[in-house]
Amino acid sequence: MTLEMKSIFNNELDHWTLEVQGEIDVFTAKNLREEMIRIFSEKQKDIILDFNKLSYIDSTGLGVIIGAYGRMKEKGNHLIIVNAKQNVLKLLTITGLDKILIRNTF
């Protein structure tokens, strides 16, 4: 039940990478929401969510991501998830979010 986040802006590729470590759940999801809002208002660019070190996500976490996706889409920006583990990928697939948040190439 801990969530650590590291946001780095990649000048070369002109996007944010937000690396998430731990668990996104009903207790920690608000921290992800705040961090996504913070970086997107700092620099209104695409965001890559790196889920390499994410061990768990629940529907409140997915809700936060859907919210950010919607707000960013309005402004013409992309939100993309990379490196999701099997269990996280399963939830993205069940909910159809893989279709809009995961791309083979960016």
Add this chain to the structure above:
Amino acid sequence: MTLEMKSIFNNELDHWTLEVQGEIDVFTAKNLREEMIRIFSEKQKDIILDFNKLSYIDSTGLGVIIGAYGRMKEKGNHLIIVNAKQNVLKLLTITGLDKILIRNTF
């Protein structure tokens, strides 16, 4: 709550090494008892318990070790614990078992 054990007889040093992995508790302690009885009856030699991979022990586990210590002492054999982790060492110290089961040199 799993316990895995590997017993190897060391011909050179003329003793058993019993490597224990996992947790010794009220559920698994009987397996340790059986293994110690089995190897000691196969070859009546000293036993080195290697606790390098032991993450937990409770008083039922300590009881099994004390029992084996007593039976082996009667026959003139030694039972020695090596590589105990901090938390396991703490219990051995609290119960005074460090004095009879841990040696600086073997």
Add this chain to the structure above:
Amino acid sequence: MADLLKFSIPGKPEYVGVVRLAVSSVANRAGFDIEAIEDIKVAVAEACNNAILHGIHDNCCNYEVVFTLDEKKLTIEIDDNGRGYDTVNYQEPDLSNPKEGGLGIFIIKALMDEVQINSNTGKGTTITMTKYI
């Protein structure tokens, strides 16, 4: 005979992690494989979320998680004495048009073999889910 485990947990987000760990441990003991353990963990956590977010008012009370375990199946009941809701009006989420909410029950149904919800407005909600071993 079936084994029964009962947990009573404060209706606060910070304790759902305790339930998740306990659920994983019970499911592991029951003999489920890693993927099934994960499914059960997620499904139970979603039901706990609902008890906390929709059922119970302002951290006022505890909810219960009850496990019944036999050789063939694990049944888990999550029970709150909260607000309750009208289950008849429940609408499945439209996956082609994602919204911020409304995924919990859908996910539970996707992950468990049987799901039953009993809710009474003003009295509370019981969701019962089963997974076969």
Add this chain to the structure above:
Amino acid sequence: MADLLKFSIPGKPEYVGVVRLAVSSVANRAGFDIEAIEDIKVAVAEACNNAILHGIHDNCCNYEVVFTLDEKKLTIEIDDNGRGYDTVNYQEPDLSNPKEGGLGIFIIKALMDEVQINSNTGKGTTITMTKYI
């Protein structure tokens, strides 16, 4: 206000691991450091062992583990409706002459800040232990 968690667990050795995981998680949430979490886990597990091995007959029933958590301390009560025993005749183990049994309560007292045992022959045992944060 204090948070209350209640677990009812079958009196069988195979479920003590579930309690251990849950205890660790609660103690972690309470803010204890790793060594204190380990101490609490061991102490609670020893009390569970006693409920199972001495209190309850032949897996017949469940025992309870109750956590009360506030800003200053975590109190845990392990409660069985089992055989009970005469606490007055309790003898501390003689550490210079190790025996196979008799270490459980000694270990609990060594690891926790406060320990209180209430037992009635034929009625059951409640052991209450506290650790300050």
